[in-house]
Amino acid sequence: MADKSSSNAYWKANIRTIQLFLVIWFVCSFGFGILLRPMLSGIGVGGTDLGFWFAQQGSILVFLVLIFAYVARMNRLDREHGVEE
């Protein structure tokens, strides 16, 4: 078991990462795909607007990037804080 202060620092760093990634997750799906779609209506993509692209395709691609970025970031944090298996 890693010592207490190291575990706490690890958990805080994890929470900060999750917060940042959830903001991106929200903006690229609920934001661009739904709530902000009217604002993006001027930007055309293949016969429709950017919001439609995010709703049907872009959000899924962003989700993929987010998970693998989280995996890489956490693997590094695990090592830095000595909590990896």
Place this chain on the structure above:
Amino acid sequence: MDQFTLNLIVVGATFALYFGIAIWARAGSTAEFYAAGGGVHPIANGMATGADWMSAASFISMAGIIAFGGYDTSAYLMGWTGGYVLLAMLLAPYLRKFGKFTVPEFIGDRFYSGTARIIGVICLLIISITYVIGQMSGVGVAFSRFLEVSNDTGLYIGAAVVFAYAVLGGMKGITYTQVAQYVVLIIAYTIPAIFISLNLTGNPVPPLGLFSDATSSGEPLLTTLNGLLADLGFKSYTAQSDNTLNLFLFTMSLMIGTAGLPHVIVRFFTVPKVADARSSAGWALVFIALLYLTAPAVAAMARVNLIHTFFPNGPMNAALSQADTPQWVDNWVKTGLLKVDDLNGDGMIQYYNDGAAAQAKALADAKKSGDEAAIASAQAAFDTAAAAGTAKLAEKNPQAATWKGNELTVNNDIIVLANPEIAQLPGWVIALVAAGGLAAALSTAAGLLMAISSAVSHDLIKGQLNPGISEKGELLAARISMAVAIAVATWLGLNPPGFAAQTVALAFGVAAATIFPALMMGIFTKSINSQGAIWGMLAGLITTVGYIFLHKGWFFVASTASYSDSAPMLFGIKSTAFGTVGALINFAVAYVVSMSTKPTPETVQELVESIRIPKGAGTATHH
């Protein structure tokens, strides 16, 4: 070789493969039965999760729902994929570290309460049993359509196959079979899509084809589609027609519901390490995204193809004559999924939006009841509505002046099932789609049955009724409860309750409002105590189920409904979107109750500390 023989060979070969895996992957211990011994590679686990997750609904129905719903149905695409981001960051790694077999077990230990565990079991059973009904009836339908056996016989064959690999192999057998099923279903889904995309846009990658120019018009595909739809009075494909609040809450309910589905969560107990649980969620989404990026392309292209079929010279010219219908139309008319009704008696099939869909449905119901007066009044209502809608369309489409109502009804499921025939692909592709649909339904059914049987044998029998049961005894109990679960699911598939289609809303709503918040609070706060969790879950469960019943009828008896989803009770929130509200109620109640009762004990706080750190996970164990 005729189509039937081809179907038989391809489906038979895939079934032989599943049987072979079942024999190879027999489970010898409870750890193997519940969690595949914790030794599944993250990529293989990702594939298995993909097959587990993608059900008959994803494979057969989703593209059709999008094809006829357009932009509003993006909620399914975002909701059913975005949940994996939540799983990877908020649930999977910590539950893997916890290192037990079931979701109720975590809830019981973290909230140090047998009552909490039982509530967890109840929620799990509601979610998994409602979900499995749809899979079993999907198996029956796929068999009867492609193999020309009766629905019931198809269901027995499907149940026997699941029985073989689930009862013998448990999670281990299920996992490796699902890897094979994933490969079958993704090939079956993408091959027709590639051909259709090439045909319509010249681009072999369907997701790129969706945003490319149509070769026929030289304009973007979606512009072409919107033009065709406008000429026929349908709503625009790319425009929003649902209200924004409902769209937002519906997408969120599907996302957190996905993250809270027990049969998906337990998949992350089968990997060797915490780091693998994170990457496994990523691989799962890679494999799921292959289908989910293809589906919207299939949807839009199939809609274009459908209109081209029935208006060979464009919507402004004469419709297709009944004498000239292609073979696939005749095939699907026989199954009842396509309905043709020559209302104006001109021998042609006019497919358009007469704005009288609701009246047409009422008329069909009246005809079923056989009451002459009711039929006459429903007919009059339909004629008036159809005439008004048609007159409006006739202002821009001169052809419409002679029309007397829409003459073609298309079932959502046609879009995927008939796709290879519409695109005139060879017979083996059609056989592959049959095998793919069966793989999707069987793999999800097996995952659900696994979740049900482990909740019964591990959480109820070992956890509550007989804690001293031996490993061998528990393994036997797990196998017996699996066999019973299959028998119950088969019975429900043979006698589907009339509400089968609506139960998906129930499963996602309950998962979103109970299991997801309970797990989140268990991991991310130490201050939520047993009373808080219990009252929170109960509040989420009761409000969500209550809201669904108010709209769909109590226990889905339609006549007892007080509201409908076209005029919902609160702020335009449909019953399908209420899970998000239920989750918020769960969080709020849990917080208030926890603040006014005794804080969590020291040992539980230490448990929470330990699951947050990957170190020292070991394989999943029974205690």
